[in-house]
Amino acid sequence: MDTAIGAPTGASANEPDGATSTSARWLYAFDEGDGKNKLLLGGKGANLCEMTQIGLNVPPGFVVTTQACLAYLDSPDRELPDGLMDQVEAAIRDLESKTERGFGDPANPLLVSVRSGSALSMPGMMDTILNLGLNAQTLEGLIAQTSDARFGYDAYRRLIQLFGKVAFGISDEQFDKQFELVKEQAGVDTDAGLGAPELEEISRRFLEVVHDQTGRAFPDDPLEQLEMAIKAVCGSWMGKRAVDYRREFGITPEMASGTAANVVTMVFGNMGSDCATGVAFTRDPATGENELFGEYLMDAQGEDVVAGIRTPKQVREMAEEMPEMHRQLIDLRDRLESHFHEVQDFEFTIEQGVLYCLQTRDGKMNAVASVRTSVEMCEEGLIDREGAIMRVGPADLEQMLHPHIDRRHDAPALAQGLAASPGAASGRAVFDADDAERLGQDGMDIILVRDETRPEDIHGFFASRGVLTSRGGKTSHAAVVARGMGKPCVAGAEGIDVDVLHREARVGGVTIAEGDVITIDGSTGNVYLGEVPTVEPEFTDSLSTLLEWADEFARLGVRANADTPDAARSAREYGAMGIGLCRTERMFNAADRLPIVLDMIMAETTEERQEALDRILPIQRSDFVGLFEAMSPLPVTIRLLDPPIHEFLPEEHQLEREIDQLEHLREAVEGMEVLADTARLLDDLSGDGAGLGTVPDFVDSRVLEAAIARKKQILLRAQALKETNPMLGHRGVRLGLTHPEIYRTQIRAILEAAAECVKKGIEVRPQIMVPQVCTGEELEVARGYLDDLRPEVEAAYGVELDVKFGTMMEVVRACLRAEKLTEFAEFFSFGTNDLTQGTFSFSREDAENKFLPLYSERGILTDNPFEVLDSEGVGRLMSLAVRWGRESSPDLEVGICGEHGGHPASIQFCHEIGLDYVSCSPPRIPVARLAAGQAGLSAEGTQDL
């Protein structure tokens, strides 16, 4: 670390900031500048002032303001504003008095650095010059004082090169060429191998480079050096790199305009064994532990740490090596935190037993550390609960709550798909759900790999650690089911050619055979060959505490999307305040139920269908009992059957294949039967049993005939049920109305399950929710089912049930008819996946594959509306629906159970429009609770769009 010593400038204070007056104040000493005024002093300058003024030992110096920079850039001939250099001279005199050195004093030279620094950090975008004040004479003095010629010449040649480059625009190559020539002549390989004589030669040659390139000598006068350096630093604000950077990151003049030039006294950590340099965090940025964390090197410069020539020591070792310095460092740490109320990432240098703090900024931490420090700093009284909650980024929590690829490992990805369900997992690639189940039960770690998944693959999901598909978007079956189970999923990895038939997948030239180990990262969409180390998630005590605090400030409740007792229990562990969405179709999908569901679909009459449903009823009832028990006494919101029933049928192509296979088999069997008949005949004819030998018992071809007929029936039904636009088809309440027995059976199962629980003394709060509603009349009919069945069940069980009835708000028209719906609905739950689809007329799968990428690239949509709630469109509709609904029914409960319910910005929006709760998948509950707390702390009031 190249550093500098100094003291406040002598410029007179209390003059107004002005850009044109000669009496304007163009600079501030560190002990005078306003540490909060980053626009005027830049971030670095303001921080140096702040640290100086709270009594930290900062090398003295002063800040030339951004106003001076702008005045310089605006002047016709690029002249520094009148009066500035007078103020600089005065400030330098002040520095001289504070440091007891002289700027240009050959015996005891004062050296300074000039560093740029704007209001916003623009790392590496602007310029810095070190060691200003050195010339032939002062160099001698420096060498004499340090008794180190090598150190002196090294500092000198750095000044010449940096100054040449920044002030004169000489390219680094000009200097590097000479540097290499001298190294070559000296026969050394590394810079460290160069001695004082070689560095002296380099300095000499560098001076020649400057002369050759500029036609003038390198300026010897320190004040001339300083003036030119200030101009150069100010000019760098308009340098190409800086201009490009600001455009790229959208930095407007309101955010940062002009750079300050910080003139800082140099300090050196390489003047002997009482010197050192280092960087530290006030707390451990990896764990959040309340312990000074950092590295240092004795008798060294900053570059030595970066260059890696010597291995730095842990700061805690300083307690033995330099105990007093260590004590001062701990003290510095305490003072930083107690002043900034935030973990600090700071730089320090020890010059001859004196500790200097050179820079400090808020420490960047991972999520675990961020959560722990929030809680501990609050408990220590450094921050309040509000501050603790606002300090943690909800999105960062994701990282904590899913296994993730170890960032230290950066294996190249084999392919990339959609980040469909977060988390990372490794396992053997298996291409079939049955095999996955079998091998998974044998204890193998498995990644299920498919072109796409179907409801009948569900057992394969349970058996796998993660799912990879080559087709489908973020709402594909694979994605939705995996998210529901909290398992990682990469979907639609189109670069992978999955060949389920041959049990392999090809990516470019690579083939993944069944059993090969792969790793998927559902948080990034990356797919890796082999096992890539992952980091396991932690639900720490600190997180529990922080979320409890967040709950105190939240107006929004957080419920879970959960379909099974397991998921419900997991949701409670994450702090769910109920179930906001239980998808009953999942209960139809289990392998033991699909055959009954198939019977239901294939039923020719209502009676046949009812018969199949009667077999489903006790199964669903026991599902609900499990769910109610797991969630008691919190509310459990159950959505009646939503998808079109053809989703439960096998694919047409698969059926056709199966029929083909069966028909071939039948032909073969028939052939064999003929053969057998012939054999028997021959046996009979020969009469001596010496015919064609024993006749095997063949499969009866009639059995096959029956199987073929059944498959053909199913195929016909599948074709009849096929829809042009299935998302807009015969589903949800439409199905519930055309086939009342389905919803009636489901409602009966819910009521009976609730009654069973009540009899057992378990408190239950079922909420029955109707999907795809677009008109009050639909809801009226569905409610009729409940009103009809409830007294019957209550009488049969001798209990009274507390059941709420409500509607999904996932069809645009439902929102437009909100007042009407409240006549029948006690609660609304926004299904923002479908609502987004209807509002945009985007089919998610089609959109994400065909045009959304371009829309995002061209800025036509800032976000994917299926990920981030579109507050301007979908949100406006929601806001209207909430308003209209509450106008007619003030006590209406309103929630959201679409995927957006787990997204922080969307949660903020839900808070603003006055929802009562959000519901999301269990692993996202902590994120949602934090976001809900932060929303509660943000400006209050229901947004009126």
Next chain:
Amino acid sequence: MDTAIGAPTGASANEPDGATSTSARWLYAFDEGDGKNKLLLGGKGANLCEMTQIGLNVPPGFVVTTQACLAYLDSPDRELPDGLMDQVEAAIRDLESKTERGFGDPANPLLVSVRSGSALSMPGMMDTILNLGLNAQTLEGLIAQTSDARFGYDAYRRLIQLFGKVAFGISDEQFDKQFELVKEQAGVDTDAGLGAPELEEISRRFLEVVHDQTGRAFPDDPLEQLEMAIKAVCGSWMGKRAVDYRREFGITPEMASGTAANVVTMVFGNMGSDCATGVAFTRDPATGENELFGEYLMDAQGEDVVAGIRTPKQVREMAEEMPEMHRQLIDLRDRLESHFHEVQDFEFTIEQGVLYCLQTRDGKMNAVASVRTSVEMCEEGLIDREGAIMRVGPADLEQMLHPHIDRRHDAPALAQGLAASPGAASGRAVFDADDAERLGQDGMDIILVRDETRPEDIHGFFASRGVLTSRGGKTSHAAVVARGMGKPCVAGAEGIDVDVLHREARVGGVTIAEGDVITIDGSTGNVYLGEVPTVEPEFTDSLSTLLEWADEFARLGVRANADTPDAARSAREYGAMGIGLCRTERMFNAADRLPIVLDMIMAETTEERQEALDRILPIQRSDFVGLFEAMSPLPVTIRLLDPPIHEFLPEEHQLEREIDQLEHLREAVEGMEVLADTARLLDDLSGDGAGLGTVPDFVDSRVLEAAIARKKQILLRAQALKETNPMLGHRGVRLGLTHPEIYRTQIRAILEAAAECVKKGIEVRPQIMVPQVCTGEELEVARGYLDDLRPEVEAAYGVELDVKFGTMMEVVRACLRAEKLTEFAEFFSFGTNDLTQGTFSFSREDAENKFLPLYSERGILTDNPFEVLDSEGVGRLMSLAVRWGRESSPDLEVGICGEHGGHPASIQFCHEIGLDYVSCSPPRIPVARLAAGQAGLSAEGTQDL
């Protein structure tokens, strides 16, 4: 016609109507009752009063009010209210004095009828009794006065049967049995064959029936008869038939409550050659001609007309037969029209040279007559223009504007489908578009019959008189194209099994072979075997006049959905004020263009695609020139390409079949090539040319190879472009943004066509419209294309163009972002087909096939929202969009171009929310103009939902 004579009651007037007071007034003489108070007097009673009071010769009588009826029904023991019978007796005394007859006077008997009549007509639902006042004594008197014993006994036996049935509830069978017995004994077949003795015998037996069934004698006292008759008529209001009828037709107590009982003096048209009876319309109800139109019979009763025993004469013949009576009839006609200001349908009887008017009501007419009479009555000063416009039902106009099945022909329908495009047509069934084209050019009348149609069938549409499909809904390709062309279409006739391969269709047991004549009625969805007579449409001068008047009152303009110059010309004839929607994809569909479109879709690079588009450009340009010329100087709104491009590709299954066929062919050819090679070899070997004979020139199998490869490429592309929910897919502006060259080419073609016209001195007003827009940014990019190309084209042609740029409003989000869209759009055009789909999340095809029928049956939706604009949902959204759009851009032009734009109730709604115009298919323009005029005349004001 059984009729009666009478005079006003003597009941004192001016008493308040009350239901309970004994001083209440329970009846009104015809010369006193308020002819407007139908609720109190019933429709018939009020009309009898009205006619009496304007001086028409109505048989005297009085009305027992509906209040009396209700009081009777409410009384615990079904007693007539106190005072009523006193008032009846007084009224009868008044009648006696007016008619100079006596009620019960054997010498000169007064006979009356009692007829029910409620505020709303309920034909045949309630009861009537004739010839009250007859008994053994008065019968003698009647016979003596008429010298006609047969007439007297006939009247008597009718009284006994009607009274027995209505007052005593004796079934008709009891009477009919006796009637038949007497006929049998007399040995006659018809009632007319019965003489006075037989009718006397019948009367005797009827009196016995009454006695047997009731245990009492038939009442001889005329007043007793009258009291019982009034009770019976009042009681019939709660009869099962009447109650069922009111429930069926939704008649509420506010509309009609209770029936009046009209007591009317009987008059007889069968008392000699100076008697007659008839029915007439004041104008011809079939043509609207201003000529008395009707039929009469001399010396006859009403029944004689109905029984058809004698053929009635035309009223005009009366001028010779009974000139004075005819003059009076003409006078009656004039008085009726000048009083009622409406065509009247009236009944009359001439009794001994005196003309009586017995009943009148507004005449029901067909559309042609309705329009003609409106215009002529207005020109005659009978009604004003407002009245003329409001008098014609817009839906009735449909009938005028399409050929329709002659209602006199009621052939049974063979099958029924959806009424997809109105009108009727007969022709030979043809199952293939190519054949249809060929045969059509030969002058054959053709109905194109397909399972479903595709863009490549378009030439078949042109060649056909109508289209019949077995699949698809009202927005299927067939339906939309047929409507656009104004040709009849029955779509989705699922009962018909269309076998395109074998060129036949099967319906139940019937097979329609290619060439068989069928008739389709696209207004009802009926399909008939053979030719059913149709009536051709007429666009009469009267209609032109009426629509011009409607235009004067309309605030809404009416534009046409038209894609070709022919359609545009037709639209102008119908009075279109511009084109509101030109669908440019139709220009891609013509047979000569599809190959180029295919090249465009198959292009691997943007350059290749541009090359194909460059070939399309001049074609589209000339399309637009034609359209602009046909429509100049009116606005022409052109929608850029909307459907997903895969719609232009052949079906996957078809491609697979073609590839199969080609591969078989290739194998065969390869085989033949081997054979040919062998043949040549043998020829060479034998050296004498006597090998296997001449070697044919086979098709080169390599040519087939190339064709197969191309088809396979197309198949792959079709598969890649396939979408899960095509309605919500990669289409409209999304396509225009991912493939800018398509929209840029279209915009260039529009601009160049406009420039060409301007150079020729033709005034053009193109409006470029972007489909499927959901966000302002999309519109901004598309507008950029225009802003970019326009100066270039203007410079090249040296003209200035007047071009408007706007957006379809067919995506929900567009409505929700209306303010934003006005930054880039000068006009909005609601595409309510897609908007309805997005709002309901209904796919029209799927919905109409699967659940909409049940929704309609159960009353969940009153109308099919794809036919009648859903004002509560979609309409609310439109209303918000109009408000938000005009708030930010007050001059915004707003129209509608969905199919609803031609529907009267929807047009009314569009008027209410302040749209500027509606656009519809050319044949619906007259309907729309009339509806717009009527909307303009209805209560003003923009609806705020």
